[in-house]
Amino acid sequence: xxxxxxxxxxxxxxxxxxxxxxxxxxxxxxxxxxxxxxxxxxxxxxxxxxxxxxxxxxxxxxxxxxxxxxxxxxxxxxxxxxxxxxxxxxxxxxxxxxxxxxxxxxxxxxxxxxxxxxxxxxxxxxxxxxxxxxxxxxxxxxxxxxxxxxxxxxxxxxxxxxxxxxxxxxxxxxxxxxxxxxxxxxxxxxxxxxxxxxxxxxxxxxxxxxxxxxxxxxxxxxxxxxxxxxxxxxxxxxxxxxxxxxxxxxxxxxxxxxxxxxxxxxxxxxxxxxxxxxxxxxxxxxxxxxxxxxxxxxxxxxxxxxxxxxxxxxxxxxxxxxxxxxxxxxxxxxxxxxxxxxxxxxxxxxxxxxxxxxxxxxxxxxxxxxxxxxxxxxxxxxxxxxxxxxxxxxxxxxxxxxxxxxxxxxxxxx
Amino acid sequence: xxxxxxxxxxxxxxxxxxxxxxxxxxxxxxxxxxxxxxxxxxxxxxxxxxxxxxxxxxxxxxxxxxxxxxxxxxxxxxxxxxxxxxxxxxxxxxxxxxxxxxxxxxxxxxxxxxxxxxxxxxxxxxxxxxxxxxxxxxxxxxxxxxxxxxxxxxxxxxxxxxxxxxxxxxxxxxxxxxxxxxxxxxxxxxxxxxxxxxxxxxxxxxxxxxxxxxxxxxxxxxxxxxxxxxxxxxxxxxxxxxxxxxxxxxxxxxxxxxxxxxxxxxxxxxxxxxxxxxxxxxxxxxxxxxxxxxxxxxxxxxxxxxxxxxxxxxxxxxxxxxxxxxxxxxxxxxxxxxxxxxxxxxxxxxxxxxxxxxxxxxxxxxxxxxxxxxxxxxxxxxxxxxxxxxxxxxxxxxxxxxxxxxxxxxxxxx
Numbered sequence: 001x002x003x004x005x006x007x008x009x010x011x012x013x014x015x016x017x018x019x020x021x022x023x024x025x026x027x028x029x030x031x032x033x034x035x036x037x038x039x040x041x042x043x044x045x046x047x048x049x050x051x052x053x054x055x056x057x058x059x060x061x062x063x064x065x066x067x068x069x070x071x072x073x074x075x076x077x078x079x080x081x082x083x084x085x086x087x088x089x090x091x092x093x094x095x096x097x098x099x100x101x102x103x104x105x106x107x108x109x110x111x112x113x114x115x116x117x118x119x120x121x122x123x124x125x126x127x128x129x130x131x132x133x134x135x136x137x138x139x140x141x142x143x144x145x146x147x148x149x150x151x152x153x154x155x156x157x158x159x160x161x162x163x164x165x166x167x168x169x170x171x172x173x174x175x176x177x178x179x180x181x182x183x184x185x186x187x188x189x190x191x192x193x194x195x196x197x198x199x200x201x202x203x204x205x206x207x208x209x210x211x212x213x214x215x216x217x218x219x220x221x222x223x224x225x226x227x228x229x230x231x232x233x234x235x236x237x238x239x240x241x242x243x244x245x246x247x248x249x250x251x252x253x254x255x256x257x258x259x260x261x262x263x264x265x266x267x268x269x270x271x272x273x274x275x276x277x278x279x280x281x282x283x284x285x286x287x288x289x290x291x292x293x294x295x296x297x298x299x300x301x302x303x304x305x306x307x308x309x310x311x312x313x314x315x316x317x318x319x320x321x322x323x324x325x326x327x328x329x330x331x332x333x334x335x336x337x338x339x340x341x342x343x344x345x346x347x348x349x350x351x352x353x354x355x356x357x358x359x360x361x362x363x364x365x366x367x368x369x370x371x372x373x374x375x376x377x378x379x380x381x382x383x384x385x386x387x388x389x390x391x392x393x394x395x396x397x398x399x400x401x402x403x404x405x406x407x408x409x410x411x412x413x414x
Numbered sequence: 415x416x417x418x419x420x421x422x423x424x425x426x427x428x429x430x431x432x433x434x435x436x437x438x439x440x441x442x443x444x445x446x447x448x449x450x451x452x453x454x455x456x457x458x459x460x461x462x463x464x465x466x467x468x469x470x471x472x473x474x475x476x477x478x479x480x481x482x483x484x485x486x487x488x489x490x491x492x493x494x495x496x497x498x499x500x501x502x503x504x505x506x507x508x509x510x511x512x513x514x515x516x517x518x519x520x521x522x523x524x525x526x527x528x529x530x531x532x533x534x535x536x537x538x539x540x541x542x543x544x545x546x547x548x549x550x551x552x553x554x555x556x557x558x559x560x561x562x563x564x565x566x567x568x569x570x571x572x573x574x575x576x577x578x579x580x581x582x583x584x585x586x587x588x589x590x591x592x593x594x595x596x597x598x599x600x601x602x603x604x605x606x607x608x609x610x611x612x613x614x615x616x617x618x619x620x621x622x623x624x625x626x627x628x629x630x631x632x633x634x635x636x637x638x639x640x641x642x643x644x645x646x647x648x649x650x651x652x653x654x655x656x657x658x659x660x661x662x663x664x665x666x667x668x669x670x671x672x673x674x675x676x677x678x679x680x681x682x683x684x685x686x687x688x689x690x691x692x693x694x695x696x697x698x699x700x701x702x703x704x705x706x707x708x709x710x711x712x713x714x715x716x717x718x719x720x721x722x723x724x725x726x727x728x729x730x731x732x733x734x735x736x737x738x739x740x741x742x743x744x745x746x747x748x749x750x751x752x753x754x755x756x757x758x759x760x761x762x763x764x765x766x767x768x769x770x771x772x773x774x775x776x777x778x779x780x781x782x783x784x785x786x787x788x789x790x791x792x793x794x795x796x797x798x799x800x801x802x803x804x805x806x807x808x809x810x811x812x813x814x815x816x817x818x819x820x821x822x823x824x825x826x827x828x
Contacts, residue, residue, distance in 0.1 A: 053430060054493075058497050065497050068493040069494065079468075082482075086479070
């Protein structure tokens with residue numbers, strides 16, 4: 001008998017039929033003797049419907065009232081799920097964020113959980129009830145309803161799992177796990193049985209489609225085993241867990257190949273190579289709340305250097321405007337931009353103890369004729385910026401060279 | 415400057431356009447310096463949509479979860495109204511039943527209000543805010559969301575008006591007031607400027623289409639002036655107030671003509687005329703939760719009597735079954751039923767001090783050839799049971815004879 005937190009997203013509770021399917025799944029776990037806390041999102045489409053109503057009234061609705069409005073979505077799906085469980089003869093009770101209580105700060109629409117009172121949860125579980133909790137919402141110290149922002153239901157589930165010391169937090173979604181790379185790009189992409197929190201965070205470009213990153217950070221921080229599963233078909237899913245030695249022994253060198261098309265590059269040509277020049281360039285960019293990803297400074301001739309950095313594509317225009325304003329005071333000759341680039345990364349905790357990952361990566365890209373424009377590394381990730389048109393070619397080459405293709409075994413680097 | 419409670423029903427907030435219209439009306443009152451508490455129902459159709467979802471899962475959903483589900487309806491409309499007021503530069507805040515707090519007992523789906531804490535209401539009003547409150551819902555002492563049952567938003571409004579000692583409780587609906595009779599039956603039916611609580615209760619057959627009767631009783635009990643108005647067009651509406659001497663002086667003898675088609679008659683022929691016979695007949699009927707309206711016992715020959723009573727038409731079959739079971743032990747000869755009857759009532763507090771109302775009523779019906787089958791009287795009402803086919807004829811004759819037709823003045827009996 002284990003205490004498990006399950007979270008079902010919008011598509012998983014998107015219709016009465018789907019809610020009945022969730023009830024079936026919960027009933028099986030309940031019959032197996034598990035204690036269950038079930039976190040639900042709003043039925044798919046409902047949050048957008050509510051935001052649409054608000055949008056008809058105001059482009060800038062008051063955030064407190066917006067929370068009052070959208071928090072109804074989860075309340076509807078949790079009550080319906082409770083009814084579907086009752087019909088199966090299972091004791092179940094739905095609780096709003098305020099009833100749990102999930103205590104947050106007062107930043108409406110993007111509140112952060114401060115504390116969860118587990119008293120009522122334990123009391124209901126002790127009566128053999130399945131406890132259904134509204135995801136995405138909480139209550140501040142004045143009793144105001146708050147929401148955690150989009151994707152917040154994942155965070156609710158992890159926070160609840162931490163509060164009750166659950167054995168596992170299971171996130172049911174419309175994919176059956178985390179893959180070595182995007183199956184739409186590589187046919188042979190495989191579901192991973194397990195992945196570490198750090199790898200999951202670095203795999204952001206794929207991971208964010210599966211799990212809200214804040215919830216992964218949160219689970220990592222509190223050491224809550226997190227499992228991504230499909231609510232549409234049975235299967236073990238992917239377990240995301242702490243990076244302990246036992247895991248490391250078993251882990252392949254490379255967990256997966258991540259990529260991101262949402263990159264644009266800005267280059268300032270002929271900047272004086274003086275101390276503080278990076279700050280002079282990136283300071284105004286940061287002040288405009290534009291996140292910079294990869295940075296490269298080429299050593300040039302005669303005290304001049306080329307400075308290149310990447311930003312998200314939809315920040316490009318604003319970044320260009322800022323450079324245009326500052327270019328003369330930087331003493332630079334010119335600047336140029338390129339939005340036809342992409343980032344490809346190999347991710348794996350194994351590279352900490354395995355040498356030669358970078359060499360293998362660069363050789364593989366070279367063999368298929370892909371030129372590397374920029375390189376960025378961390379302890380468990382190597383990223384390269386390449387021309388966007390080579391993206392699929394590069395991902396497939398790397399997926400293959402690191403032995404990730406389905407029906408292949410082994411690791412050429414080990 | 416007055417403190418006013420306004421209540422807007424489902425059709426009044428049935429679309430974004432309608433919510434904007436309500437915001438306009440509230441803005442006018444606010445600009446005039448009134449302090450406002452606005453109670454809203456769910457957008458029309460929303461409660462039925464939610465009940466439909468529950469119905470797809472279970473025919474007998476748990477009432478606690480049903481309250482959790484349907485209470486979201488008001489939460490949506492109140493948040494949208496707050497946004498519409500903000501857009502007009504008016505400070506406004508929406509409050510759930512639990513946030514006010516509107517404290518109820520724990521009978522889910524038909525909870526009764528026990529107490530309202532006016533502290534927060536006064537605090538928000540003191541900040542010049544319009545306070546929008548979810549109608550129909552409350553919270554029990556364990557923090558569970560409860561609902562007051564259908565039509566409960568009227569009750570919420572009256573209870574709030576009593577709690578804050580409001581000058582008036584205004585119920586906005588889709589009719590512009592209470593009429594002397596149903597305008598669909600009598601072209602000349604007039605809107606009443608005022609009516610007493612007692613008259614309103616006796617006018618139930620028409621009044622119940624306008625106002626939930628429980629709210630009228632409640633308003634009468636606490637002496638809250640209640641006004642029925644249209645949210646679609648401007649006008650003074652109908653003021654429902656206490657029956658004081660000043661009102662009585664001005665009141666016409668008869669306020670209106672009420673009628674009810676939902677009547678069926680049962681007659682037991684040849685019952686022994688012994689003490690307790692009425693109880694022997696009506697006891698089993700009452701135990702089956704069937705409400706009996708008019709009762710008539712004819713004095714017959716040789717210790718035998720005919721006993722007649724009326725019930726709602728949809729209770730007729732069950733009442734017949736009960737009579738069939740008991741007929742022999744009653745020592746009666748036979749029983750018969752008739753569902754082609756109707757009840758017509760003249761209502762008015764004035765009849766307390768004006769003689770001859772009954773005589774005028776019976777004469778008027780006689781003149782148009784309507785036979786009276788049964789008669790029932792109270793201090794401020796005389797009801798007759800007639801053949802259903804004469805209903806319109808009787809209502810028109812009475813509306814005319816008591817001087818209620820539009821463009822007629824005076825009272826022939828005074």
